[in-house]
Amino acid sequence: MKIENITKKYGKKTVLDNISFCFENGIYGILGPNGAGKTTLMKCIIGLEKYDGKIEGIKKEDIGYLPQKFSMFRQLTVKEAMIYICMMKGADENSIDDILKKVNLLEEKEKKIKKLSGGMLRRLGIAQAVVGNPKILIVDEPTVGLDPKERIRFRNLLAQISNDRIVLISSHIVEDIESIANNIIIMSEGKFKTSGSLGEVLSLLKGKVGQLQVDKNEVSKYSEKIVTDVNYQGSKAVIHLVGDELPKCELIEPSLEDAYFYLCKE
Amino acid sequence: MVLERKIMGIPFVIPYFLYFILMIYFFSIRNSENLLGTIYSSCEISIPFFVVWWSVYNLYELREEEGGEIFFTYPINVAKKELSKNLLFTCAYVVQSSVFLSVVTYLLLHNVNIIIIINISSQILFFSALSFTIMILIRDSGWSAMIAFVYVCVGLFTYGEMLGKTNIFLYDYNSVDTNLIVNNIVKCLFFSFVSYIVGYILLDKKINIR
Numbered sequence: 001m002k003i004e005n006i007t008k009k010y011g012k013k014t015v016l017d018n019i020s021f022c023f024e025n026g027i028y029g030i031l032g033p034n035g036a037g038k039t040t041l042m043k044c045i046i047g048l049e050k051y052d053g054k055i056e057g058i059k060k061e062d063i064g065y066l067p068q069k070f071s072m073f074r075q076l077t078v079k080e081a082m083i084y085i086c087m088m089k090g091a092d093e094n095s096i097d098d099i100l101k102k103v104n105l106l107e108e109k110e111k112k113i114k115k116l117s118g119g120m121l122r123r124l125g126i127a128q129a130v131v132g133n134p135k136i137l138i139v140d141e142p143t144v145g146l147d148p149k150e151r152i153r154f155r156n157l158l159a160q161i162s163n164d165r166i167v168l169i170s171s172h173i174v175e176d177i178e179s180i181a182n183n184i185i186i187m188s189e190g191k192f193k194t195s196g197s198l199g200e201v202l203s204l205l206k207g208k209v210g211q212l213q214v215d216k217n218e219v220s221k222y223s224e225k226i227v228t229d230v231n232y233q234g235s236k237a238v239i240h241l242v243g244d245e246l247p248k249c250e251l252i253e254p255s256l257e258d259a260y261f262y263l264c265k266e
Numbered sequence: 267m268v269l270e271r272k273i274m275g276i277p278f279v280i281p282y283f284l285y286f287i288l289m290i291y292f293f294s295i296r297n298s299e300n301l302l303g304t305i306y307s308s309c310e311i312s313i314p315f316f317v318v319w320w321s322v323y324n325l326y327e328l329r330e331e332e333g334g335e336i337f338f339t340y341p342i343n344v345a346k347k348e349l350s351k352n353l354l355f356t357c358a359y360v361v362q363s364s365v366f367l368s369v370v371t372y373l374l375l376h377n378v379n380i381i382i383i384i385n386i387s388s389q390i391l392f393f394s395a396l397s398f399t400i401m402i403l404i405r406d407s408g409w410s411a412m413i414a415f416v417y418v419c420v421g422l423f424t425y426g427e428m429l430g431k432t433n434i435f436l437y438d439y440n441s442v443d444t445n446l447i448v449n450n451i452v453k454c455l456f457f458s459f460v461s462y463i464v465g466y467i468l469l470d471k472k473i474n475i476r
Binding site: 046047059060065066067070075076080084085128132 | 269272273275326331334335336337338339340341342
């Protein structure tokens with residue numbers, strides 16, 4: 001799938017600013033703050049939003065989509081909902097049990113959707129997205145609102161179903177992207193700030209991340225623009241710094257969170 | 267159809283309550299004068315309007331709900347599907363309403379007037395098409411039903427005067443002739459056709475943006 005010069009404006013506000021990218025099979029994690037344009041980009045790819053530019057190599061039947069806020073007919077059972085989706089996608093109803101097994105919902109298939117927990121509902125969301133075996137799976141903020149255990153479970157599930165297809169996951173939760181994506185895109189203000197493997201993204205920050213032990217009352221001397229974390233230890237504090245011009249400090253290995261902070265700061 | 271019915275939930279059974287209430291009412295006044303006129307007048311005000319429950323609530327995919335955009339991502343022609351579904355439900359409603367009217371008038375008066383039944387069927391089509399288009403425009407089931415309800419109220423309280431040429435009610439079935447009924451049927455069919463076309467185009471434009 002290739003996107004070329006995608007621009008999207010709402011009135012005078014540019015939400016996507018001339019984005020071009022080529023996606024190949026693999027898991028792409030789009031990381032960016034709220035308002036970066038992640039959801040809008042996904043909606044443009046799916047065809048839910050108009051845009052300027054070109055998107056190639058994609059048809060409607062190639063896409064499976066799980067929106068940020070997923071809902072399904074509450075009065076239906078899981079199985080009935082899946083039958084309905086199979087009808088909508090023109091997919092084989094015999095695949096329902098296999099898909100439900102994959103997302104660990106087989107035992108709940110006779111349960112009404114209104115009785116599912118938040119985690120189960122997200123898994124049903126993934127189940128409906130993979131009906132018809134789409135070549136491109138687009139998942140928007142998949143772990144928002146899930147408890148830690150369900151988040152880990154969901155991340156594992158995404159990793160399992162990602163074989164031989166393009167999976168696009170957007171999130172502002174660094175840990176989620178770091179653990180599942182093999183290609184990372186950091187997005188801010190409607191632009192791709194960087195993209196590549198975790199190693200490639202982190203290499204941008206060589207020599208730009210450090211830590212420094214200071215007195216507790218000296219913390220405020222350091223600009224908020226370079227301080228990403230402060231760890232208080234008695235009268236001392238260890239501050240974590242990211243930036244082009246650091247004060248004299250001990251340089252450390254960067255993390256994806258540092259890259260996110262560095263590339264998405266104003 | 268079974269799934270569609272289940273998805274619609276309670277609104278699906280509401281028209282059946284109407285038939286039940288009308289049936290009780292008509293039997294309770296079976297000895298009154300102008301019974302036939304009363305039956306047709308009551309039915310043209312209530313039965314066509316109640317198709318709105320089916321017409322609007324079977325467009326559940328269009329309701330403005332969180333995550334509702336998902337239905338527009340499936341590889342089917344949503345506009346075509348919604349229109350077919352609406353027409354199918356409307357046909358079912360027309361058939362069952364015609365049967366209801368025929369049974370009631372036959373049981374009470376041994377009289378079945380086909381042309382009046384066709385007239386009420388065309389009024390059903392009018393309301394179904396109207397609510398279909400309004401639903402596509404505002405994507406809110408409650409408000410779509412409310413607008414149709416306002417049409418009925420205005421028609422009822424102003425005796426059709428405020429509705430002008432768009433009035434589809436005949437009101438007094440004791441004094442209407444066949445020509446007037448045929449004209450009304452043509453008018454209902456025309457408005458329904460225009461309304462469905464407008465609704466379909468709007469929906470298709472909304473969905474197929476690429």
